[in-house]
Amino acid sequence: MPRYSYTYKTINSLVGKAIHRYDMIQDGDRIAVGLSGGKDSLTLLWALAERRKRIRVHYDLFPIYIDPGFSGGFGGELAETCRQMGFLLTVDKTDHGLVAHSSANRENPCFLCSRWRRKRLFEIADSMGITKLALGHNKDDVIETLFLNICYAGEISTMVPRQAFFRGRFTVIRPLAMVDEQRIRRFASERQFPRFDNPCPSAGVTKRSEIKDMLERLYRTNRKIKGNIYRSMSHVKMEYLLK
Numbered sequence: 491m492p493r494y495s496y497t498y499k500t501i502n503s504l505v506g507k508a509i510h511r512y513d514m515i516q517d518g519d520r521i522a523v524g525l526s527g528g529k530d531s532l533t534l535l536w537a538l539a540e541r542r543k544r545i546r547v548h549y550d551l552f553p554i555y556i557d558p559g560f561s562g563g564f565g566g567e568l569a570e571t572c573r574q575m576g577f578l579l580t581v582d583k584t585d586h587g588l589v590a591h592s593s594a595n596r597e598n599p600c601f602l603c604s605r606w607r608r609k610r611l612f613e614i615a616d617s618m619g620i621t622k623l624a625l626g627h628n629k630d631d632v633i634e635t636l637f638l639n640i641c642y643a644g645e646i647s648t649m650v651p652r653q654a655f656f657r658g659r660f661t662v663i664r665p666l667a668m669v670d671e672q673r674i675r676r677f678a679s680e681r682q683f684p685r686f687d688n689p690c691p692s693a694g695v696t697k698r699s700e701i702k703d704m705l706e707r708l709y710r711t712n713r714k715i716k717g718n719i720y721r722s723m724s725h726v727k728m729e730y731l732l733k
């Protein structure tokens with residue numbers, strides 16, 4: 491593969507567009523990158539690392555993996571992948587996944603696990619003097635969240651590309667928010683990123699997967715639908731919504 495493939499150049503251009511539009515990164519930033527072992531967050535780490543070689547803005551990157559505690563975890567292999575990319579991975583071993591799937595929990599396990607995970611990410615980042623957290627959510631995730639929130643929370647909202655927490659003490663950024671999942675999948679396969687099997691019992695059986703299937707069926711009927719849905723989130727006619 492040439493060093494910069496067409497797929498990578500497109501991803502890089504969309505990442506740059508998102509970073510500028512949402513003012514995500516400033517000179518001197520220390521940025522934690524949440525790694526799940528999946529293609530999105532590995533692509534994110536790679537893209538942010540590549541990008542800083544070619545721009546004047548300087549920032550440091552700190553990959554962090556919150557191990558949910560299932561047997562068959564892959565923290566060691568993920569750390570090795572990071573090492574090959576020139577990074578030291580922080581692995582935080584927890585029992586979040588086990589407790590969330592135990593009879594002690596009456597809430598939705600995914601909801602609980604992701605809330606605890608974010609809390610740990612903030613705590614670890616804080617202990618390292620980091621105030622920015624980059625997550626690998628992509629364009630498909632942003633659209634799916636809109637539908638999830640409409641269907642299951644009764645509200646029109648999504649995950650935003652830049653979000654402040656604790657009165658601005660922490661900022662979450664999502665530099666892949668404009669990149670299609672399909673493009674990331676292609677890039678991950680070009681780069682031959684390792685594929686880690688997710689040992690979580692809820693993997694692939696979530697409400698998000700149902701929404702994803704529904705949207706994919708819809709996209710097949712008209713190629714403009716996905717772009718239109720994405721655009722509609724920044725083109726809201728408040729006067730044509732209900733009071």
Ligand SMILES: Nc1ncnc2c1ncn2[C@@H]1O[C@H](COP(=O)(O)OP(=O)(O)OP(=O)(O)O)[C@@H](O)[C@H]1O
Nearest residue numbers: 524525526528529530531554555556624625626627
């Ligand atoms: N165990 C984890 N430790 C640290 N960060 C995580 C972890 N799991 C998820 N994240 C972060 O949250 C983002 C969204 O998580 P989600 O589980 O939806 O992953 P995903 O859509 O499958 O993406 P990926 O391909 O990166 O796994 C990830 O891209 C990553 O940045």
